Amino acid sequence: MCTITPISLTVGANRIVPTIAIPHPLGNPNLPMDKEYILRYALVEKALKALQTEITEQTIFE
Amino acid sequence: MIKIVHYINQFYGGIGGEEFAGHKPEIREGVVGPGLGLSTQLKGKAEIVATVVCGDTYFNENVEEAKAAVIAMVKKYNPDIFVAGPAFNAGRYGVACGAICQAVKNELNIPVVTAMYPENPGAEMYVKDVYMIQTKNSAADMRKALPALGKFITKLINKEEIGSPAEDGYIPRGIRVNYFNEVRGSTRAVDLLVKKLRGEEFETEYPMPIFDHVEPHAPVVDMKNAKIAIVTSGGIVPKGNPDHIESSSASKYGKYDLTGFDDLTSETHETAHGGYDPTYANFDSDRVIPVDVLRNMVKEGKIGSLHNYFYTTTGNGTAVANAKKWGAEIAQELVADGVTAVILTST
Numbered sequence: 013m014c015t016i017t018p019i020s021l022t023v024g025a026n027r028i029v030p031t032i033a034i035p036h037p038l039g040n041p042n043l044p045m046d047k048e049y050i051l052r053y054a055l056v057e058k059a060l061k062a063l064q065t066e067i068t069e070q071t072i073f074e
Numbered sequence: 075m076i077k078i079v080h081y082i083n084q085f086y087g088g089i090g091g092e093e094f095a096g097h098k099p100e101i102r103e104g105v106v107g108p109g110l111g112l113s114t115q116l117k118g119k120a121e122i123v124a125t126v127v128c129g130d131t132y133f134n135e136n137v138e139e140a141k142a143a144v145i146a147m148v149k150k151y152n153p154d155i156f157v158a159g160p161a162f163n164a165g166r167y168g169v170a171c172g173a174i175c176q177a178v179k180n181e182l183n184i185p186v187v188t189a190m191y192p193e194n195p196g197a198e199m200y201v202k203d204v205y206m207i208q209t210k211n212s213a214a215d216m217r218k219a220l221p222a223l224g225k226f227i228t229k230l231i232n233k234e235e236i237g238s239p240a241e242d243g244y245i246p247r248g249i250r251v252n253y254f255n256e257v258r259g260s261t262r263a264v265d266l267l268v269k270k271l272r273g274e275e276f277e278t279e280y281p282m283p284i285f286d287h288v289e290p291h292a293p294v295v296d297m298k299n300a301k302i303a304i305v306t307s308g309g310i311v312p313k314g315n316p317d318h319i320e321s322s323s324a325s326k327y328g329k330y331d332l333t334g335f336d337d338l339t340s341e342t343h344e345t346a347h348g349g350y351d352p353t354y355a356n357f358d359s360d361r362v363i364p365v366d367v368l369r370n371m372v373k374e375g376k377i378g379s380l381h382n383y384f385y386t387t388t389g390n391g392t393a394v395a396n397a398k399k400w401g402a403e404i405a406q407e408l409v410a411d412g413v414t415a416v417i418l419t420s421t
Binding site: 013014015016018019020022023024025026027031033034035036037038039041048049052053055056057059060063064065066067068069070071 | 131134135165166169195198199286287288290291292293294295297300308350351352353354355357358360361362363364366367368370371376377415417418419420421
């Protein structure tokens with residue numbers, strides 16, 4: 013899970029989930045805490061989905 | 075007089091460190107920061123007429139907007155040459171230097187050059203399109219980097235032919251150039267083979283490129299019973315950074331117990347990372363490693379369990395060889411501990 017996905021591709025990561033921003037990949041300080049939690053939950057859900065997906069090459073899960 | 079526009083980041087622009095990395099691009103008349111040393115190398119043959127200063131985080135998070143804004147600024151000065159950096163091993167700065175050089179070259183059709191350490195991610199991403207003077211991995215190399223950069227720019231000014239990477243000090247771009255060798259290929263091949271068989275030193279004429287290619291692992295079939303572990307290069311550590319993991323160029327990684335932590339707070343955890351503004355991670359480290367969400371997902375039955383330990387280091391300036399070694403060690407432990415899958419977060 014990372015924000016600068018081209019770097020993840022360069023280093024050979026296979027399942028890549030784009031995130032919010034460099035200093036807070038899994039959060040957004042502009043949101044109220046409860047909304048921020050929902051955002052983070054959705055991102056982790058996306059990561060779990062990526063882990064359960066059959067892939068044959070490097071894949072960015074938008 | 076040849077006109078040059080120079081691109082630097084917020085740090086070299088004197089605006090500030092990480093807390094100012096979100097700074098939007100601005101242009102200033104004349105030389106700023108390293109441009110001063112660079113202009114003395116040009117010995118009056120060229121003048122740095124303006125300097126673009128842009129925050130590294132801003133550039134990387136808003137690549138298209140940043141490129142468009144910088145190009146518009148550069149265009150006004152109608153320069154003959156565009157220079158960015160040197161970026162050394164600063165990852166986001168290197169990516170920005172590579173990206174903006176490529177964009178200026180394509181849009182304004184003028185020669186461009188930057189300088190960085192070959193392991194900088196910006197090198198691999200843009201070296202095919204942009205001449206990059208090879209530097210060492212820290213700004214301590216500035217006194218050598220600027221003369222090398224100056225020498226290359228002088229070649230551009232004089233419209234001299236650019237030589238091989240070894241001759242002109244730039245990072246190899248993976249381009250082959252035809253030339254006549256006095257000894258024919260078959261003889262050279264046999265000579266190499268004989269040297270190899272004798273155990274003597276030999277230098278290949280065509281080094282194989284190094285690709286980091288990993289076969290994708292099979293997907294997780296039974297997520298409800300899976301054990302998930304967290305690994306991060308975002309530098310999250312227990313408050314106080316007990317093992318003193320370095321804020322950059324880390325020499326180690328940490329392994330920390332998550333038992334009893336359902337939600338990371340500013341009381342319990344912080345980041346040791348010196349390559350991004352730590353304010354947000356220090357306030358709530360779940361923003362980098364989502365412990366709160368994963369704990370709840372265990373309760374909800376979405377995943378089987380969260381591995382008791384998380385692994386962490388600071389990923390900025392860290393040697394690739396070290397990172398590879400640690401990754402292998404961490405993976406081995408995780409497998410031994412029965413971990414099904416890993417979520418790796420990166421800042």
